[in-house]
Amino acid sequence: MKVGFILFDQLTALDFIGFYDGITRLKTLGFKKDLTWDLCALSNEISDDRGITFKINKVSPDLSEYDLIFVPGGMGTRALQYDTEFINWLKTAKAVPYKVSVCTGSLLLGAAGFLTNIKATTHPNGFDLLKQYTDKVEKERIVKDSNIITGGGVATSVDLGLYICELIDGPETAARIQKQMDYPYYKTGIVN
Template sequence: MKFAFVIYDGMTALDFIGAYDPLTRLKTMGFMPEVTWDICAYTAEVRDGSGLQFTPTRIGEPLAGYDLVYVPGGFGTRTLVQDAGFLAWLATARDSRCLASVCTGSLLLGAAGLLAGRRATSHPSAYDELRAYTPQVVDERVVDEGNLVTGRGVSSSIDLGLYLVERIAGPEVKARIKQQMDYPYGA
């Protein structure tokens, strides 16, 4: 199983790390040694909204062929929804087994044409913006539409990561990862 974690300038670091941590534990805790992942970006230099620098392992390469493509949110989404090159690159994830986003990452999926006719969620402050891409904006922590899973605001990235772990490896693995993370909440 192969994951692509999308990063970009202006993303929210917790949006990325919140799901990255539980998902990569599938391998690091020995549940699924075959899991691999790439940190994918459209540009070589990436900083979160506070200036923290991230280093991608793949730059501008198509996102096809991944089992899971994960897109974080952040204020950078507001510019990227207008960036035709970035959106075309993101659209190469169209045939992935699962597309996931948290917070305003759903705006990017929508702008790339990947939400059509699907229910989705985002940070509550972005619901009106999200309606431009889907009329079915849902006020839930995690919304599962089969091969499209979206999470609400920033902190829900942990919940979304654990939710995806359960989809991939089952409730027992999720419970063990959650325990190792010392995560006491409902996810």
Template structure:
């Protein structure tokens, strides 16, 4: 499995790290030995509103070769939904089997046209903003609809990471990783 973690200016890093941490444990713990990922961006760096920056491993490369893309949220999503070049780049993931978001990352999936026929969720403060993009907004922590998986506000990122561990590697993997993290909330 090959995953693209998407980063951008105005990101909320916990949205990314919360889902990344459990998933990244699948390989060293032996559950998905062929798991690989890239940190992908449209720009050479990405930073949160407070200035913490991360350098991506791939810049403006097509997203079509991945098995999953994971799009975090953050205040930057509100501008990016209007950024034609960014959305066109995100649309290169059209054939990617799993399109996944945390918090307002669902707005980016929606702007790219990936949510049209599915149920989705987002940060509770942005339900109205998401409505035009999807079949229906569900006020749930996680929504899995036709391989489009969306998670609610920032803290749901850990639940999403563990959910994906179970989906891709089984219940035993999720339980072992959850125990290793000493995290039992949600799932």
């Protein structure tokens, strides 16, 4: 399984890291030895909304080569949803089996056309913004509709990572990763 983490300037680091931590444990703890991942962006490095810089190992890849893409949120999404270059790049993920976002990353999935007639969520402060892309905005922490999985606000990224671990490799695997992370809050506010 190949995962593409879609990064951009002014993302919220916890949106990315909370999800990244759980998903990558599928490999580091020996559950999915074939799991690989790339940090993908349109430039060699990006900075979050507070100055952390991430070095990118895949610049402008064709996203169709991934089995799962993950789009975090952050203030950068406000402008990116109208950035033609970025949205056209994101559209290369049309055939990707799992399209996942957390927080306002769902605005980018929406701008790429992936949320038409799809239930989705976002950060509670962004519900009205999300309505321009779907009339099925759910006020829940995790929403799965078809192959689109969206998460609510920032800390939801940890729960979303565990949810995807469970989806990929079952509840026992997710429970073992959850225990390793010492995270007691998983499984609240999920809509399938």
